Amino acid sequence: MSVNITFLGGTGTVTGSKYLVEHQGRRVLVDCGLFQGFKQLRLRNWSPLPFEAHNVDAVILTHAHLDHSGYLPLLARQGFRGRVHATVATRDLCGILLPDSGHLQEEDAAFVNRHGYSKHQPAQPLYTRQDAVDCLPLIHAEPWHQVFSPVPGWRVSFHRAGHILGAASVLIEVAGRRLLFSGDLGRDDDLLMLPPDPPPAADTVLIESTYGDRDHPVENVLAELGEALQRVAARGGVAVVPVFAVGRAQSVLYAIELLKGQGRIPRSLPIFLDSPMAVHTTALYGRHPHDHRLNPQALHAMEHAAHMVETTEQSKALSRHHGPMVILAASGMATGGRVLHHLALNLPNHRNMVVLTGYQAPGTRGATLASGSDVLRIHGQDVPVKAEVVQLESASAHADRKQLLAWLKRMPSAPGQVYVVHGDLQASDALRQKIERELHWRTLVPEHGSCWPC
Numbered sequence: 471m472s473v474n475i476t477f478l479g480g481t482g483t484v485t486g487s488k489y490l491v492e493h494q495g496r497r498v499l500v501d502c503g504l505f506q507g508f509k510q511l512r513l514r515n516w517s518p519l520p521f522e523a524h525n526v527d528a529v530i531l532t533h534a535h536l537d538h539s540g541y542l543p544l545l546a547r548q549g550f551r552g553r554v555h556a557t558v559a560t561r562d563l564c565g566i567l568l569p570d571s572g573h574l575q576e577e578d579a580a581f582v583n584r585h586g587y588s589k590h591q592p593a594q595p596l597y598t599r600q601d602a603v604d605c606l607p608l609i610h611a612e613p614w615h616q617v618f619s620p621v622p623g624w625r626v627s628f629h630r631a632g633h634i635l636g637a638a639s640v641l642i643e644v645a646g647r648r649l650l651f652s653g654d655l656g657r658d659d660d661l662l663m664l665p666p667d668p669p670p671a672a673d674t675v676l677i678e679s680t681y682g683d684r685d686h687p688v689e690n691v692l693a694e695l696g697e698a699l700q701r702v703a704a705r706g707g708v709a710v711v712p713v714f715a716v717g718r719a720q721s722v723l724y725a726i727e728l729l730k731g732q733g734r735i736p737r738s739l740p741i742f743l744d745s746p747m748a749v750h751t752t753a754l755y756g757r758h759p760h761d762h763r764l765n766p767q768a769l770h771a772m773e774h775a776a777h778m779v780e781t782t783e784q785s786k787a788l789s790r791h792h793g794p795m796v797i798l799a800a801s802g803m804a805t806g807g808r809v810l811h812h813l814a815l816n817l818p819n820h821r822n823m824v825v826l827t828g829y830q831a832p833g834t835r836g837a838t839l840a841s842g843s844d845v846l847r848i849h850g851q852d853v854p855v856k857a858e859v860v861q862l863e864s865a866s867a868h869a870d871r872k873q874l875l876a877w878l879k880r881m882p883s884a885p886g887q888v889y890v891v892h893g894d895l896q897a898s899d900a901l902r903q904k905i906e907r908e909l910h911w912r913t914l915v916p917e918h919g920s921c922w923p924c
């Protein structure tokens with residue numbers, strides 16, 4: 471009996487990761503992510519899945535980012551009652567991220583209804599904060615490198631992928647086949663995270679390709695960020711930094727603290743972390759001391775690098791603050807969250823700056839800013855972009871083309887088939903060509919919805 475895999479997300483896009491593995495009528499879903507970016511992609515979140523949620527035996531999460539975990543509340547609402555297996559840190563992060571995601575969906579729907587620019591009346595949230603809270607008890611934590619069985623006869627284990635706290639590659643052994651899911655791979659030289667483990671042997675490999683067509687610049691993040699912040703501080707402007715509450719927020723904070731310590735930006739430059747979720751996530755690093763590089767001293771410095779902004783009132787008060795400052799706020803691709811208000815307020819002034827710190831998926835406001843657009847649509851309004859836009863390529867939490875290839879080369883033996891996933895089409899195809907040319911392995915970029923035997 472064969473093992474089949476169906477690609478239900480993360481193909482031709484970095485978002486919506488969902489891979490359904492089937493064998494003898496048993497179904498395991500690897501990742502359960504939200505689509506983000508282009509409206510066409512976001513609409514997929516509203517389409518029914520090609521299977522009944524209650525027929526899925528288990529879910530395995532590679533990590534907590536919403537494009538890998540954010541569909542879980544919907545899956546549970548549709549009747550999924552199995553277990554969700556994740557690393558300890560991923561479970562803890564989901565406890566913060568998923569309720570917040572539900573809350574944001576509710577807020578966005580309420581905002582649209584208040585301002586009456588939805589074609590659908592009234593606008594509904596994809597899921598609510600309560601839906602997210604309700605699905606959390608399904609998540610079971612598994613230790614690193616230890617085999618567990620989500621389904622009798624299936625053997626699964628988590629291997630470190632770097633990237634963010636708790637991020638894993640997943641090895642599934644079923645019916646004599648070995649399937650390896652890279653998850654999002656971090657970089658060997660990340661400021662915060664440990665390097666990915668060498669991959670275990672597998673017959674079939676799914677590898678991410680966010681940066682499948684690019685190598686990161688040699689310039690390091692401290693130099694790039696330091697110069698940008700020095701420049702905006704000198705002209706008395708505000709730097710708005712859209713950050714993912716998990717991962718990016720912490721590494722930018724840590725970098726800022728290092729820059730201040732080295733005297734490369736003024737000690738007095740006020741830093742605000744305007745994301746309650748990022749505040750809570752930052753505290754989680756202390757609870758998982760073996761999952762990152764920071765010693766207690768560095769951790770303390772990171773936690774105290776910024777004024778923490780918890781309430782909406784405190785957030786609004788920031789607009790009355792004069793003089794140079796740096797505001798870190800979610801979300802990282804400016805698809806929602808408090809950063810929108812800061813952008814709307816600060817983009818029209820040429821003294822200000824937007825610092826993009828990670829990958830910006832096409833169709834997101836972050837990508838629009840990175841492309842040099844002179845106008846940005848926020849909450850139904852066109853906001854003129856006069857502020858300087860800086861994109862820190864060196865701040866990425868993803869392995870680049872060279873590092874992805876190096877990870878594959880560390881496999882103990884050649885796999886029979888490689889699937890290139892989790893990338894825009896051009897990035898995925900570039901990595902496919904590179905793998906075929908350098909490693910001579912059979913490689914394919916799967917179509918959305920396609921099903922293949924492993």
Ligand SMILES: [Zn+2]
Nearest residue numbers: 533535633654
């Ligand atoms: Zn990720």
